[in-house]
Amino acid sequence: MLRRYLALTHARNMEFLRDRASLGWNLLFPLVMVAGLAIIFGGPPRPLFKVAVIGAGDPVQVDAHPFLGTRYAEFYALPATERDAAVAKVGRHRLDMLLDLQPPPRYWVNPESPKGYVLERLLRAAGGATLEPGAVPGRPIRYIDFLLPGILGMNMMFSCLWGVGYVVVRYRKSGFLKRLNATPVRPIEFILAQLSSRLLLIMGITLAVYVGTDWVIGFRMEGSHALLALMATLGALSMIAMGFVVAAFVTSEELAGGILNFLSWPMMLLSGVWFSMEGSQPWLQQLAQVFPLTHLVGGARAIMLDGAGMADVTPQLLTLAVMTLAFLGIGARIFRWRAD
Structure with missing residues (x-):
């Protein structure tokens, strides 16, 4: 029984090793995946929040508001002409917050979003109490x-x-x-x-x-x-x-x-x-x-x-x-x- 088991195991191993394409791919695939993921997700720690900012320069200037120095949040500049589209994205969880620093300063979050709730609390703690919350149109999307x-x-x-x-x-x-x-x-x-x-x-x-x-x-x-x-x-x-x-x-x-x-x-x-x-x-x-x-x-x-x-x-x-x-x-x- 042991001899038959060893013979079958050896035969299967040789079948795999002689299939050069499969062997090469099994060696290459993990390296390619690791390299690809390193390129995509490498660098500094991934941000937990995604915030679009209007009126803080392009790229976003951190000194425009204390909230913009929040760690683990990704702030990217947005033209004022795209405000309405960005508000819709907030309502659909594509953005966690929209911050408009142009007078009068306002912000938008989805009331159904846990990330939006946390960002709103962080904004107020960073001196954003004077900013008016904007209403996201339509029924909130979970x-x-x-x-x-x-x-x-x-x-x-x-x-x-x-x-x-x-x-x-x-x-x-x-x-x-x-x-x-x-x-x-x-x-x-x-x-x-x-x-x-x-x-x-x-x-x-x-x-x-x-x-x-x-x-x-x-x-x-x-x-x-x-x-x-x-x-x-x-x-x-x-x-x-x-x-x-x-x-x-x-x-x-x-x-x-x-x-x-x-x-x-x-x-x-x-x-x-x-x-x-x-x-x-x-x-x-x-x-x-x-x-x-x-x-x-x-x-x-x-x-x-x-x-x-x-x-x-x-x-x-x-x-x-x-x-x-x-x-x-x-x-x-x-x-x-x-x-x-």
Whole structure:
């Protein structure tokens, strides 16, 4: 028994070590992720609060008000012409506070935001008692209302990428695709069939989660359910097609897992799932636009929280549609039936 166990263990180890692509990726992926996270989140400690400031110079001059010297708060300058848009961002948890030092000095916080409450107390302690609190228009939005579209989008992302990219690689490695190649089925037909199947499953699961969470929590929904369904469908299609690009040429599950992790983690961190990218480095905001999840979450939030219509979310819909077609075209072009 021990001899058989050792023989099987040795065989599995040699199988992995001889797969140079998987071995190299498993060594390279952690280094790339650590380097990327160090670039994004490195430097001084991350701020706990995000505050937009009007009338304190650009960049913000700390001596313009004692509150601007508060540690662990990120202050960035904002033109006075963008005040109304910034007030709306405060109401949607994209900003923790808006501070306007132009006469008459005012500030805005979301009454449903714990961070806004803390910042308001810090502002008053720093000599801001003379500042008038401004009213955030509309019904206050809870953080869970802001978070829910991101959580639903993130769940769709994992289901799309892993449910297609990983499964098709397993089909290829097991020889199923090789046998399927002996039939009249063409690559584009196989891809579209897999896409349709995964889309139906994902949309059904997402609908069940949406209805269940709404029944338990009662989240905010200001826009059209039909438009939200269209946004979710195009978002799912784009990420399924992205998974197919990986599945089109990868021959081992280990390598597929590494590449899918390399795609999913940056999307989860930079697509606004957990926090807004407002005020972050411009190059980070531009990088986030490359990911389908960014456009899906942004469009869904606009529909659910702001009641956005078709004209408002057309850029996101078009971007997701173009991404879907591009990924499908690339996947169909490089698709391989066989592992060799």
